[in-house]
Amino acid sequence: MSELLTLDDCENMTSDRVHELYRGHVSRSQVSLIGSFGFGRDLVDHAQGAWIHLRDGRRVLDFTGGVGVLNHGHNHPRILAARRRFQDARRMEVHKNYLSPYVAALGHNLAELLPGDLSISYFPNSGAEAVEGAVKLAYKYHRGRRGTILHTDISFHGKLLGAGTLTASPEIHFPYPRIPGADSFRYDDLDSFRLALERHTGSAGDSDVYAVIIEPFSASSLRECSPEFLREVRRLCTERDIVLIFDEVYTGWGKTGELFHFMHHPGLVPDIVTTSKSFGGGKASISGYISREPVFRAAYDNLSDATLHSTTYYGFGEETATALEAVNIAVEEDFPGRARALGRRLGEGLRDIAARHPKLVKRVDGRGALHGVFLDPGFRLPDRLRSALPIPLARDPQAMEKLLTGAVVGALYRDHDVLTFFGSNRAIALVVSPPLVTADDEADMFLKALDDVLARGATRLVTTLLKEKVGK
Ligand SMILES: Cc1ncc(COP(=O)(O)O)c(C=O)c1O
Structure with missing residues (x-):
């Protein structure tokens, strides 16, 4: 050895x-x-706020927001202090035999912050675990008597087998085994939703649908459901006693300008909401599902069923203490307000950029600190160049969008010290998802960098990328 x-x-x-x-x-x-991207050879020394500091002394502005994890920015001082405090007092991590004041307090705070009777929580570690816990709860609520769950055609709920079944994004392109009874409807399309309900309604009007899962704002597509759609889905679910799950794993904790995206619509309350990512303040891997009290009580509130759903790392000490602090920071530092202000600046700036580069920018979508810039070079690659691409890309109908967006990500990083990424749901977008601690001048720095990069034009951007990668 x-x-x-x-x-x-x-x-x-x-x-x-x-x-x-x-x-x-x-x-x-x-x-x-x-x-294959410039950052692939760099190593990070440390990170603070919206900035990543590389080993070679370079500073990079992080506009990925850690793919939803970093609303608080990197290493928020209060998050670090909360963890140190927990460690210095040598608090206990595993609470199986003792009840945890941290779990108790976190459950209480979520109930305070969420509307209606969304008041009972469970805290596993990842988004997919939260989604699967929510789905199991809905199934148990109906005592296994209903067999269908509906999801949307652009959904992303995670990559475990259950959450993956409910994910329609082509990011999961392999036919893994599926949990039974999943069916889909078109995002934000009431007719399609009604048809899906009808497909699973018996002749006596009885519904076989135990749950509907929706991202009210789809972070991977940068689209949101209309208020009319969400309210009618809520009404139909209530009418048929279907458990309505909102997946806010990405959008929770202020990202789109309310604490949770669905709170843009007063009075609209799901039966279960899932959270993760920034719930851990950028440091803890913790997630949660929060259920309306009657739904939880009907499913699990008896001694024989109380442990039907549990995981080893449920409510671990330091993770839960971190989440408690992360939530308090999001409220006290007014994350929703920050996201709204960032959203105004970025939205205006991006629309301006779209107007200045109409040949490259197809559209800009999004809200708060979560926008997408959809790029299209407007030309196809000659066969000679296409055949030199790696095979999956050569066969990909979206190859040009991916190449151009990849070229922009590369140029922003290489020439402007700005880190971004592109989303890979059905439409390809340059994702603009800064931490909520991003300052105005940092947002302006990003906008100026993007404007400069797009000014090079699609041909130059794509050919530079191809020269670097394919050597042609
Ligand atoms: C909306 C949504 N749901 C669920 C998940 C899955 O979370 P995880 O990757 O932690 O399993 C994600 C991850 O990006 C997500 O964006």
Whole structure:
């Protein structure tokens, strides 16, 4: 056995060595994928607020927002202090035999902040776990007598087998085994939703649908449901006693300008809401589903069923303490207000950019601190160049959008020290998802950088990328 590597080794490891170890022990394709962008060879020293500091001393503005995790920015001082306090007092992580004041307080705070009787919580670790817990709860609520669950045609609910069944995004393009009874309807389309309900209604008018799961704002498509759609879905679900689940794993904690996106619509309350990502303040891997009291009580509120749904890492100490602080910060620092202000600045700036580059920008969508810029070069690649692309991309009907958006991500990083990413649901978008601690001048820096990059034009952007990657 060679010597085991240590924390010291990690802190001093070269980029080549990290690549080599990833190739051998993690994933060669992950190295190829990440390595194909400029940032693939860089290593991070530390990160603070909206900034990432690289080992070579360069500073990069993080406009990915950690894919929803970093509403608080990197290493928010109050989050660090809460964790230190927990550690310094040597508090206990595992609460299986003792009840946890942290779980109790977090449950209380969520009930205070959420509308209606959304008041009973469970805290696993990931978004997909929260989604699957919510689905199990809905199924149990109906005592297994209903067998259908409806989701939308652009949904993203996670990649575990259950959450993956309910995900229609092409990001999951392999036919894994599916949980039974899943059917879909078109996002934000009432006729399609009504038809889906009808398909699963018996001759006596009895519904077989136990749950409907919707992202009121789809973070991967940068689209939102209309208020009319959401209210009518709510009405129909109530009428048929169907458990309505809102997946706010990405959009929770202020991202679109309300604490949760559905709270843009007063009086609209789902039966269960899921949360994760910024719930952990950028430090803790914690998620949650919060249920309306009658739904939870009917499903699990008796001794024999109380442990039907549990996980080892439920409500771990430091994770729960961190989430408690993260939620309090989101409220006290008015994250929804910050997102609205950022949204005004970014929305205006992006619309301006779209008007200045009409040949490249098809449209801009989004709200608050979550926007998408949809790019299209308006030309196809000649066969000679197309055949030089890696096979999955050469066959991809969206290859040009992906190439152009990838080229913009690359140029923003290389030439302007701005980190972005592109979403890969049915439509391809440059995702603009800054932390909510992003300052006005930082937002302006991003807008100026994007304007400069787009001014190069689609041909130059795509050919530069191809020259770098394919060597043509
Ligand atoms: C809306 C939504 N639901 C669920 C998930 C799954 O979360 P996780 O990746 O933590 O399993 C995500 C992840 O991006 C998401 O955006």
